[in-house]
Amino acid sequence: MAVATLYQHQIRKKLEMITKSACQPFVSWSGIVPSIAPVYLFKLGETSSFSERFYWSDRSNEVVYAGIGCTYVIDEEGDGPRFSIIEEKWNDFLNMTEVHGEEEKATPVLFGGFSFDPLKKKTDKWTHFSNAKFIVPTVLLSLKKDCAMITITVPSKNNQSMLEEIDRLLGLLYTKSFHPTSSLPRCVTYEEIRTDEWIHAVRQIIDGIQQGSFDKVVLAREVRLQFDGQLTPSAVLEHLCEQQPFSYLFAFEQAGSCFIGASPEQLVKKEEHTFYSTCLAGSIRRGRTSSEDESLGQVLLQDEKNLHEHRFVVEMIRQAMQDVCEDVKISPEPQLLKMRDIQHLYTPVIGKSDSRVSLLSVVERLHPTPALGGAPKEKALEMIREAEPLDRGWYAAPIGWMNAMGDGEFAVAIRSGLLQGNEAFLFAGCGVVGDSEPFSEYEETNVKLKPMLSALGVKQDER
Numbered sequence: 001m002a003v004a005t006l007y008q009h010q011i012r013k014k015l016e017m018i019t020k021s022a023c024q025p026f027v028s029w030s031g032i033v034p035s036i037a038p039v040y041l042f043k044l045g046e047t048s049s050f051s052e053r054f055y056w057s058d059r060s061n062e063v064v065y066a067g068i069g070c071t072y073v074i075d076e077e078g079d080g081p082r083f084s085i086i087e088e089k090w091n092d093f094l095n096m097t098e099v100h101g102e103e104e105k106a107t108p109v110l111f112g113g114f115s116f117d118p119l120k121k122k123t124d125k126w127t128h129f130s131n132a133k134f135i136v137p138t139v140l141l142s143l144k145k146d147c148a149m150i151t152i153t154v155p156s157k158n159n160q161s162m163l164e165e166i167d168r169l170l171g172l173l174y175t176k177s178f179h180p181t182s183s184l185p186r187c188v189t190y191e192e193i194r195t196d197e198w199i200h201a202v203r204q205i206i207d208g209i210q211q212g213s214f215d216k217v218v219l220a221r222e223v224r225l226q227f228d229g230q231l232t233p234s235a236v237l238e239h240l241c242e243q244q245p246f247s248y249l250f251a252f253e254q255a256g257s258c259f260i261g262a263s264p265e266q267l268v269k270k271e272e273h274t275f276y277s278t279c280l281a282g283s284i285r286r287g288r289t290s291s292e293d294e295s296l297g298q299v300l301l302q303d304e305k306n307l308h309e310h311r312f313v314v315e316m317i318r319q320a321m322q323d324v325c326e327d328v329k330i331s332p333e334p335q336l337l338k339m340r341d342i343q344h345l346y347t348p349v350i351g352k353s354d355s356r357v358s359l360l361s362v363v364e365r366l367h368p369t370p371a372l373g374g375a376p377k378e379k380a381l382e383m384i385r386e387a388e389p390l391d392r393g394w395y396a397a398p399i400g401w402m403n404a405m406g407d408g409e410f411a412v413a414i415r416s417g418l419l420q421g422n423e424a425f426l427f428a429g430c431g432v433v434g435d436s437e438p439f440s441e442y443e444e445t446n447v448k449l450k451p452m453l454s455a456l457g458v459k460q461d462e463r
Protein backbone atom coordinates (compact mmCIF):
# COMPACT_ATOMS: atom_id res chain seq x y z
CA MET A 1 0.00 0.00 0.00
CA ALA A 2 1.37 3.47 -0.86
CA VAL A 3 2.43 5.57 2.15
CA ALA A 4 -0.31 8.08 1.47
CA THR A 5 -3.13 5.61 1.41
CA LEU A 6 -1.66 3.95 4.46
CA TYR A 7 -2.08 7.21 6.40
CA GLN A 8 -5.56 7.67 5.08
CA HIS A 9 -6.45 4.11 6.02
CA GLN A 10 -4.97 4.30 9.53
CA ILE A 11 -6.66 7.60 10.28
CA ARG A 12 -10.01 6.23 9.16
CA LYS A 13 -9.62 3.13 11.34
CA LYS A 14 -8.60 5.17 14.38
CA LEU A 15 -11.50 7.56 13.98
CA GLU A 16 -14.00 4.71 13.70
CA MET A 17 -12.59 3.04 16.79
CA ILE A 18 -12.50 6.21 18.87
CA THR A 19 -15.97 7.41 17.94
CA LYS A 20 -17.52 3.98 18.65
CA SER A 21 -16.28 3.89 22.21
CA ALA A 22 -16.68 7.62 22.91
CA CYS A 23 -18.50 8.75 26.05
CA GLN A 24 -18.59 12.41 25.05
CA PRO A 25 -20.54 14.08 22.19
CA PHE A 26 -17.33 15.03 20.33
CA VAL A 27 -13.95 13.44 19.72
CA SER A 28 -10.75 15.03 18.54
CA TRP A 29 -7.81 13.00 17.28
CA SER A 30 -4.38 14.31 16.29
CA GLY A 31 -1.49 12.59 14.58
CA ILE A 32 1.82 13.53 12.98
CA VAL A 33 1.74 13.29 9.18
CA PRO A 34 4.27 13.84 6.38
CA SER A 35 4.93 17.54 5.89
CA ILE A 36 2.64 19.20 3.40
CA ALA A 37 1.78 22.82 2.59
CA PRO A 38 -1.34 23.88 4.55
CA VAL A 39 -2.35 26.08 1.63
CA TYR A 40 -2.87 22.83 -0.28
CA LEU A 41 -5.48 21.61 2.19
CA PHE A 42 -7.15 25.02 1.94
CA LYS A 43 -7.24 24.65 -1.84
CA LEU A 44 -8.67 21.13 -1.65
CA GLY A 45 -11.54 22.63 0.30
CA GLU A 46 -12.82 24.00 -3.01
CA THR A 47 -13.69 20.51 -4.19
CA SER A 48 -15.10 19.29 -0.90
CA SER A 49 -18.61 19.43 0.48
CA PHE A 50 -17.41 21.49 3.45
CA SER A 51 -18.27 25.13 2.96
CA GLU A 52 -16.12 26.64 5.72
CA ARG A 53 -12.41 27.14 5.52
CA PHE A 54 -9.75 29.07 7.30
CA TYR A 55 -6.07 29.77 7.04
CA TRP A 56 -3.60 31.30 9.46
CA SER A 57 0.11 31.89 9.37
CA ASP A 58 2.00 34.04 11.86
CA ARG A 59 4.67 36.56 10.93
CA SER A 60 7.54 34.17 11.52
CA ASN A 61 5.75 31.16 9.99
CA GLU A 62 6.16 29.33 13.28
CA VAL A 63 2.50 28.38 13.44
CA VAL A 64 0.57 27.72 10.23
CA TYR A 65 -2.97 26.36 10.23
CA ALA A 66 -5.43 25.38 7.54
CA GLY A 67 -8.86 24.21 8.58
CA ILE A 68 -11.74 22.78 6.58
CA GLY A 69 -15.30 22.11 7.63
CA CYS A 70 -17.02 23.19 10.79
CA THR A 71 -17.70 20.64 13.51
CA TYR A 72 -18.73 23.26 16.02
CA VAL A 73 -19.59 26.91 15.64
CA ILE A 74 -19.76 29.66 18.23
CA ASP A 75 -21.65 32.56 16.79
CA GLU A 76 -22.49 35.72 18.74
CA GLU A 77 -24.56 38.32 16.96
CA GLY A 78 -25.62 40.45 19.91
CA ASP A 79 -23.74 43.48 21.15
CA GLY A 80 -23.31 41.87 24.60
CA PRO A 81 -20.07 40.66 26.17
CA ARG A 82 -18.93 38.84 23.04
CA PHE A 83 -15.36 38.13 24.20
CA SER A 84 -16.33 36.36 27.43
CA ILE A 85 -19.19 34.49 25.71
CA ILE A 86 -16.76 33.01 23.18
CA GLU A 87 -14.47 31.97 25.99
CA GLU A 88 -17.27 30.32 27.97
CA LYS A 89 -18.61 28.45 24.97
CA TRP A 90 -15.14 27.25 24.01
CA ASN A 91 -14.73 25.82 27.50
CA ASP A 92 -18.18 24.19 27.19
CA PHE A 93 -17.08 22.58 23.94
CA LEU A 94 -13.84 21.32 25.46
CA ASN A 95 -15.81 19.76 28.30
CA MET A 96 -17.88 17.86 25.72
CA THR A 97 -14.86 16.59 23.80
CA GLU A 98 -12.61 13.58 24.20
CA VAL A 99 -9.09 14.36 23.07
CA HIS A 100 -6.99 11.52 21.65
CA GLY A 101 -3.74 11.40 19.79
CA GLU A 102 -0.11 10.68 19.41
CA GLU A 103 1.06 14.05 20.59
CA GLU A 104 0.71 15.06 24.18
CA LYS A 105 0.15 18.73 23.46
CA ALA A 106 -2.21 18.29 20.52
CA THR A 107 -5.64 19.83 21.06
CA PRO A 108 -8.50 21.02 18.90
CA VAL A 109 -8.15 24.64 17.83
CA LEU A 110 -10.78 27.35 17.71
CA PHE A 111 -10.40 29.86 14.91
CA GLY A 112 -12.37 33.02 14.19
CA GLY A 113 -12.74 36.71 14.66
CA PHE A 114 -14.80 39.71 15.60
CA SER A 115 -16.41 42.59 13.83
CA PHE A 116 -14.77 45.96 14.38
CA ASP A 117 -17.78 47.65 15.94
CA PRO A 118 -20.97 45.81 16.93
CA LEU A 119 -22.80 49.13 17.16
CA LYS A 120 -22.30 49.99 13.50
CA LYS A 121 -25.19 49.00 11.25
CA LYS A 122 -24.28 45.83 9.33
CA THR A 123 -24.43 45.87 5.52
CA ASP A 124 -25.38 42.87 3.37
CA LYS A 125 -21.93 41.88 2.31
CA TRP A 126 -20.99 41.04 5.93
CA THR A 127 -24.10 38.88 6.52
CA HIS A 128 -22.10 35.73 7.26
CA PHE A 129 -19.64 37.50 9.54
CA SER A 130 -21.21 37.89 12.96
CA ASN A 131 -20.00 40.19 15.71
CA ALA A 132 -18.05 37.19 16.95
CA LYS A 133 -17.78 33.95 15.03
CA PHE A 134 -15.50 31.04 15.79
CA ILE A 135 -15.32 27.53 14.41
CA VAL A 136 -13.74 24.24 15.37
CA PRO A 137 -12.69 22.85 11.99
CA THR A 138 -13.41 19.24 11.07
CA VAL A 139 -9.98 18.78 9.50
CA LEU A 140 -7.10 20.89 10.75
CA LEU A 141 -3.60 20.74 9.32
CA SER A 142 -1.00 22.45 11.46
CA LEU A 143 2.59 23.09 10.66
CA LYS A 144 4.77 24.02 13.62
CA LYS A 145 8.49 24.34 13.03
CA ASP A 146 8.15 22.01 10.01
CA CYS A 147 6.30 19.30 11.95
CA ALA A 148 2.94 18.62 10.30
CA MET A 149 -0.03 17.35 12.24
CA ILE A 150 -3.61 16.53 11.33
CA THR A 151 -6.33 17.09 13.92
CA ILE A 152 -9.75 15.69 13.19
CA THR A 153 -12.68 16.73 15.31
CA VAL A 154 -16.07 15.12 14.74
CA PRO A 155 -19.30 14.37 16.58
CA SER A 156 -19.24 10.89 18.11
CA LYS A 157 -22.59 9.93 16.58
CA ASN A 158 -24.16 10.25 13.13
CA ASN A 159 -20.84 11.11 11.59
CA GLN A 160 -20.72 8.63 8.71
CA SER A 161 -20.90 11.09 5.83
CA MET A 162 -18.42 13.37 7.59
CA LEU A 163 -15.95 10.49 8.02
CA GLU A 164 -16.32 9.60 4.35
CA GLU A 165 -15.65 13.15 3.23
CA ILE A 166 -12.60 13.35 5.53
CA ASP A 167 -11.34 10.11 4.05
CA ARG A 168 -11.73 11.45 0.53
CA LEU A 169 -9.95 14.70 1.40
CA LEU A 170 -7.02 12.93 3.05
CA GLY A 171 -6.78 10.67 0.02
CA LEU A 172 -6.47 13.68 -2.27
CA LEU A 173 -4.05 15.43 0.07
CA TYR A 174 -1.57 12.58 -0.08
CA THR A 175 -2.02 11.17 -3.55
CA LYS A 176 -2.30 14.22 -5.77
CA SER A 177 0.50 16.71 -5.87
CA PHE A 178 -0.07 20.38 -5.35
CA HIS A 179 -0.05 22.57 -8.45
CA PRO A 180 -0.03 26.28 -7.72
CA THR A 181 -2.82 28.19 -9.42
CA SER A 182 -1.34 30.26 -12.17
CA SER A 183 -3.92 32.80 -13.19
CA LEU A 184 -6.63 34.95 -11.70
CA PRO A 185 -9.54 36.61 -13.52
CA ARG A 186 -8.86 40.09 -14.88
CA CYS A 187 -9.94 43.18 -13.00
CA VAL A 188 -12.47 45.09 -15.11
CA THR A 189 -13.55 47.87 -12.75
CA TYR A 190 -11.83 49.63 -9.88
CA GLU A 191 -14.12 51.91 -7.93
CA GLU A 192 -13.17 54.09 -4.99
CA ILE A 193 -16.16 54.33 -2.68
CA ARG A 194 -17.23 57.80 -1.53
CA THR A 195 -13.73 59.27 -1.61
CA ASP A 196 -14.93 62.90 -1.50
CA GLU A 197 -16.91 62.13 1.61
CA TRP A 198 -13.88 60.40 3.10
CA ILE A 199 -11.60 63.41 2.43
CA HIS A 200 -14.27 65.65 3.94
CA ALA A 201 -14.43 63.44 7.05
CA VAL A 202 -10.62 63.59 7.39
CA ARG A 203 -10.86 67.41 7.36
CA GLN A 204 -13.65 67.30 9.91
CA ILE A 205 -11.53 65.10 12.18
CA ILE A 206 -8.51 67.40 11.86
CA ASP A 207 -10.76 70.32 12.89
CA GLY A 208 -12.18 68.26 15.77
CA ILE A 209 -8.69 67.47 17.01
CA GLN A 210 -7.60 71.09 16.75
CA GLN A 211 -10.64 72.06 18.80
CA GLY A 212 -9.76 69.45 21.41
CA SER A 213 -12.69 67.02 20.81
CA PHE A 214 -10.32 64.03 20.49
CA ASP A 215 -6.62 63.31 19.87
CA LYS A 216 -6.55 60.75 17.08
CA VAL A 217 -9.10 59.00 14.85
CA VAL A 218 -8.33 56.22 12.36
CA LEU A 219 -10.45 56.63 9.28
CA ALA A 220 -10.80 53.92 6.65
CA ARG A 221 -12.02 53.85 3.09
CA GLU A 222 -13.12 51.14 0.68
CA VAL A 223 -12.41 50.22 -2.92
CA ARG A 224 -14.53 47.79 -4.90
CA LEU A 225 -13.10 45.71 -7.71
CA GLN A 226 -14.94 43.67 -10.30
CA PHE A 227 -13.34 40.83 -12.22
CA ASP A 228 -14.27 39.07 -15.42
CA GLY A 229 -14.64 35.76 -13.55
CA GLN A 230 -15.03 34.21 -10.10
CA LEU A 231 -12.26 34.90 -7.61
CA THR A 232 -10.80 31.73 -6.14
CA PRO A 233 -9.77 32.36 -2.52
CA SER A 234 -7.01 29.74 -2.62
CA ALA A 235 -5.38 31.44 -5.62
CA VAL A 236 -5.39 34.79 -3.80
CA LEU A 237 -4.03 33.09 -0.69
CA GLU A 238 -1.26 31.43 -2.70
CA HIS A 239 -0.23 34.88 -3.96
CA LEU A 240 -0.26 36.28 -0.43
CA CYS A 241 1.94 33.37 0.75
CA GLU A 242 4.39 34.15 -2.02
CA GLN A 243 4.33 37.94 -1.79
CA GLN A 244 3.85 38.57 1.95
CA PRO A 245 5.50 35.61 3.71
CA PHE A 246 6.35 37.70 6.79
CA SER A 247 2.85 39.00 7.44
CA TYR A 248 0.06 37.39 9.40
CA LEU A 249 -1.83 35.65 6.64
CA PHE A 250 -5.46 34.90 7.32
CA ALA A 251 -8.52 33.71 5.46
CA PHE A 252 -11.94 32.92 6.85
CA GLU A 253 -14.52 31.61 4.44
CA GLN A 254 -18.21 31.36 5.20
CA ALA A 255 -20.86 30.37 2.68
CA GLY A 256 -18.94 31.55 -0.36
CA SER A 257 -17.60 34.81 1.13
CA CYS A 258 -13.95 34.90 2.02
CA PHE A 259 -12.36 37.49 4.29
CA ILE A 260 -8.65 37.43 3.56
CA GLY A 261 -5.54 39.50 4.15
CA ALA A 262 -1.87 39.91 5.03
CA SER A 263 -1.47 42.01 8.16
CA PRO A 264 1.78 43.17 9.73
CA GLU A 265 0.07 43.83 13.07
CA GLN A 266 -0.06 41.54 16.07
CA LEU A 267 -2.76 42.37 18.59
CA VAL A 268 -1.77 39.84 21.23
CA LYS A 269 -0.22 36.43 21.63
CA LYS A 270 -0.36 34.28 24.75
CA GLU A 271 2.20 31.60 25.44
CA GLU A 272 1.64 30.14 28.90
CA HIS A 273 2.04 33.16 31.20
CA THR A 274 3.63 35.49 28.69
CA PHE A 275 1.69 38.04 26.65
CA TYR A 276 3.17 39.70 23.57
CA SER A 277 1.71 42.71 21.83
CA THR A 278 2.93 45.30 19.34
CA CYS A 279 2.37 48.98 18.79
CA LEU A 280 2.27 49.69 15.09
CA ALA A 281 1.39 53.13 13.77
CA GLY A 282 3.16 55.66 11.59
CA SER A 283 3.84 54.79 7.98
CA ILE A 284 5.92 55.61 4.93
CA ARG A 285 6.32 53.84 1.59
CA ARG A 286 9.30 51.63 0.66
CA GLY A 287 12.05 53.18 -1.44
CA ARG A 288 12.76 52.20 -5.03
CA THR A 289 16.45 51.73 -4.23
CA SER A 290 18.04 50.62 -0.98
CA SER A 291 19.45 54.06 -0.29
CA GLU A 292 16.08 55.73 -0.91
CA ASP A 293 14.48 53.10 1.31
CA GLU A 294 17.01 53.75 4.06
CA SER A 295 16.47 57.51 3.95
CA LEU A 296 12.66 57.14 3.93
CA GLY A 297 13.05 54.96 7.04
CA GLN A 298 15.17 57.66 8.72
CA VAL A 299 12.59 60.31 7.81
CA LEU A 300 9.86 58.16 9.41
CA LEU A 301 11.87 57.58 12.60
CA GLN A 302 12.23 61.33 13.07
CA ASP A 303 8.90 62.59 11.80
CA GLU A 304 6.96 64.36 14.57
CA LYS A 305 3.53 63.69 13.04
CA ASN A 306 4.15 59.94 12.73
CA LEU A 307 5.81 59.71 16.16
CA HIS A 308 2.76 61.46 17.60
CA GLU A 309 0.43 58.92 15.91
CA HIS A 310 2.57 56.14 17.31
CA ARG A 311 2.73 57.43 20.92
CA PHE A 312 -1.03 57.11 21.48
CA VAL A 313 -0.77 53.43 20.67
CA VAL A 314 2.22 52.87 22.95
CA GLU A 315 0.56 54.63 25.88
CA MET A 316 -2.70 52.72 25.53
CA ILE A 317 -1.09 49.28 25.11
CA ARG A 318 1.34 49.98 27.96
CA GLN A 319 -1.60 50.79 30.24
CA ALA A 320 -3.68 47.79 29.16
CA MET A 321 -0.75 45.41 29.61
CA GLN A 322 0.17 46.90 33.00
CA ASP A 323 -3.41 46.35 34.14
CA VAL A 324 -3.06 42.58 33.69
CA CYS A 325 0.68 41.85 33.75
CA GLU A 326 3.59 42.34 36.05
CA ASP A 327 6.87 43.24 34.59
CA VAL A 328 5.83 44.88 31.31
CA LYS A 329 8.80 45.40 29.00
CA ILE A 330 8.49 47.95 26.25
CA SER A 331 11.24 49.43 24.06
CA PRO A 332 11.87 53.10 24.80
CA GLU A 333 12.01 54.10 21.11
CA PRO A 334 10.13 52.77 18.10
CA GLN A 335 12.02 50.85 15.46
CA LEU A 336 11.21 50.24 11.80
CA LEU A 337 9.14 47.33 10.58
CA LYS A 338 9.64 46.93 6.84
CA MET A 339 7.01 45.03 4.92
CA ARG A 340 7.06 44.48 1.15
CA ASP A 341 5.08 47.61 0.29
CA ILE A 342 5.33 49.83 3.38
CA GLN A 343 7.39 50.61 6.48
CA HIS A 344 5.99 51.35 9.91
CA LEU A 345 7.02 52.56 13.34
CA TYR A 346 7.00 49.55 15.59
CA THR A 347 7.33 49.01 19.35
CA PRO A 348 7.11 45.47 20.76
CA VAL A 349 5.63 44.87 24.24
CA ILE A 350 6.03 41.82 26.52
CA GLY A 351 4.38 41.12 29.87
CA LYS A 352 4.02 38.25 32.31
CA SER A 353 0.76 37.52 34.06
CA ASP A 354 -0.68 34.97 36.43
CA SER A 355 -2.73 32.10 35.10
CA ARG A 356 -6.14 33.72 35.60
CA VAL A 357 -5.69 36.20 32.77
CA SER A 358 -7.19 34.78 29.59
CA LEU A 359 -6.21 35.57 26.03
CA LEU A 360 -9.68 36.85 25.09
CA SER A 361 -9.85 39.13 28.12
CA VAL A 362 -6.69 40.82 26.84
CA VAL A 363 -8.09 40.96 23.29
CA GLU A 364 -11.12 42.72 24.77
CA ARG A 365 -8.98 45.20 26.69
CA LEU A 366 -6.89 46.04 23.65
CA HIS A 367 -9.49 46.22 20.89
CA PRO A 368 -9.47 48.66 19.25
CA THR A 369 -6.07 50.11 20.02
CA PRO A 370 -5.51 53.70 18.86
CA ALA A 371 -3.80 52.17 15.77
CA LEU A 372 -7.27 51.20 14.46
CA GLY A 373 -9.73 53.22 16.52
CA GLY A 374 -8.22 56.34 18.04
CA ALA A 375 -7.83 58.24 21.28
CA PRO A 376 -9.72 58.63 23.49
CA LYS A 377 -11.26 55.28 22.49
CA GLU A 378 -14.99 55.93 22.92
CA LYS A 379 -14.97 59.37 21.32
CA ALA A 380 -12.95 58.09 18.38
CA LEU A 381 -15.34 55.16 17.92
CA GLU A 382 -18.32 57.50 17.88
CA MET A 383 -16.65 59.63 15.24
CA ILE A 384 -15.83 56.59 13.08
CA ARG A 385 -19.40 55.29 13.42
CA GLU A 386 -20.76 58.65 12.32
CA ALA A 387 -18.30 59.86 9.69
CA GLU A 388 -16.75 56.81 8.04
CA PRO A 389 -18.46 56.08 4.71
CA LEU A 390 -18.38 52.26 4.98
CA ASP A 391 -19.15 49.21 7.11
CA ARG A 392 -15.80 47.84 8.34
CA GLY A 393 -17.23 44.42 9.11
CA TRP A 394 -14.25 42.31 10.20
CA TYR A 395 -11.67 44.72 8.78
CA ALA A 396 -9.36 46.16 11.50
CA ALA A 397 -10.76 43.78 14.14
CA PRO A 398 -9.10 40.86 15.96
CA ILE A 399 -8.75 37.59 14.04
CA GLY A 400 -6.94 34.51 15.31
CA TRP A 401 -6.94 31.20 17.15
CA MET A 402 -6.89 29.59 20.56
CA ASN A 403 -6.13 26.09 21.78
CA ALA A 404 -7.42 24.04 24.71
CA MET A 405 -4.64 25.31 26.99
CA GLY A 406 -5.84 28.87 26.39
CA ASP A 407 -2.78 29.82 24.35
CA GLY A 408 -3.19 31.46 20.99
CA GLU A 409 -2.69 34.57 18.95
CA PHE A 410 -4.74 37.39 17.43
CA ALA A 411 -3.72 39.73 14.64
CA VAL A 412 -5.43 42.94 13.62
CA ALA A 413 -7.22 42.16 10.35
CA ILE A 414 -5.88 45.00 8.19
CA ARG A 415 -4.48 44.91 4.60
CA SER A 416 -7.53 42.82 3.95
CA GLY A 417 -10.62 42.42 1.86
CA LEU A 418 -13.74 40.43 1.30
CA LEU A 419 -13.97 38.22 -1.79
CA GLN A 420 -17.46 37.47 -3.06
CA GLY A 421 -18.04 35.87 -6.45
CA ASN A 422 -16.39 38.11 -9.00
CA GLU A 423 -16.06 41.06 -6.62
CA ALA A 424 -13.49 42.13 -4.05
CA PHE A 425 -14.05 44.80 -1.41
CA LEU A 426 -10.79 46.13 -0.01
CA PHE A 427 -10.24 48.39 2.99
CA ALA A 428 -7.46 50.68 4.19
CA GLY A 429 -7.29 53.32 6.89
CA CYS A 430 -4.90 55.81 8.41
CA GLY A 431 -4.35 57.51 11.74
CA VAL A 432 -5.55 61.11 11.54
CA VAL A 433 -3.92 63.51 14.02
CA GLY A 434 -3.90 67.31 14.35
CA ASP A 435 -1.21 67.92 11.75
CA SER A 436 -2.46 65.37 9.23
CA GLU A 437 -2.90 66.52 5.67
CA PRO A 438 -5.92 64.92 3.90
CA PHE A 439 -4.19 64.22 0.60
CA SER A 440 -1.13 62.57 2.19
CA GLU A 441 -3.45 60.43 4.30
CA TYR A 442 -5.28 59.43 1.12
CA GLU A 443 -1.93 58.47 -0.44
CA GLU A 444 -1.03 56.47 2.67
CA THR A 445 -4.20 54.42 2.31
CA ASN A 446 -3.23 53.75 -1.34
CA VAL A 447 0.05 52.25 -0.17
CA LYS A 448 -1.85 50.12 2.35
CA LEU A 449 -4.09 48.76 -0.42
CA LYS A 450 -1.07 47.40 -2.29
CA PRO A 451 -0.73 43.98 -0.58
CA MET A 452 -4.28 42.95 -1.48
CA LEU A 453 -4.14 44.56 -4.94
CA SER A 454 -0.92 42.69 -5.79
CA ALA A 455 -2.39 39.42 -4.52
CA LEU A 456 -5.35 40.02 -6.83
CA GLY A 457 -2.98 40.71 -9.71
CA VAL A 458 -4.03 44.37 -9.99
CA LYS A 459 -1.32 46.98 -10.56
CA GLN A 460 -2.28 50.24 -8.90
CA ASP A 461 -0.46 52.45 -11.42
CA GLU A 462 -2.15 50.82 -14.39
CA ARG A 463 -5.69 50.82 -13.17
Ligand SMILES: C=C(O[C@@H]1C=C(C(=O)O)C=C[C@H]1O)C(=O)O
Nearest residue numbers: 281282283371414428429430431
Ligand atom coordinates in the same frame (compact mmCIF):
# COMPACT_ATOMS: atom_id res chain seq x y z
C1 LIG B 1 -5.52 51.22 9.50
C2 LIG B 1 -4.52 50.61 8.89
O1 LIG B 1 -3.26 50.56 9.39
C3 LIG B 1 -2.95 51.12 10.65
C4 LIG B 1 -2.58 52.54 10.55
C5 LIG B 1 -1.28 52.97 10.43
C6 LIG B 1 -0.97 54.43 10.19
O2 LIG B 1 -1.88 55.24 10.04
O3 LIG B 1 0.22 54.80 10.11
C7 LIG B 1 -0.24 52.05 10.52
C8 LIG B 1 -0.47 50.75 10.82
C9 LIG B 1 -1.81 50.27 11.18
O4 LIG B 1 -1.94 50.22 12.56
C10 LIG B 1 -4.71 49.87 7.59
O5 LIG B 1 -3.77 49.28 7.10
O6 LIG B 1 -5.83 49.86 7.08
Ligand SMILES: [Mg+2]
Nearest residue numbers: 282283430431
Ligand atom coordinates in the same frame (compact mmCIF):
# COMPACT_ATOMS: atom_id res chain seq x y z
MG1 LIG C 1 -0.48 56.91 9.48
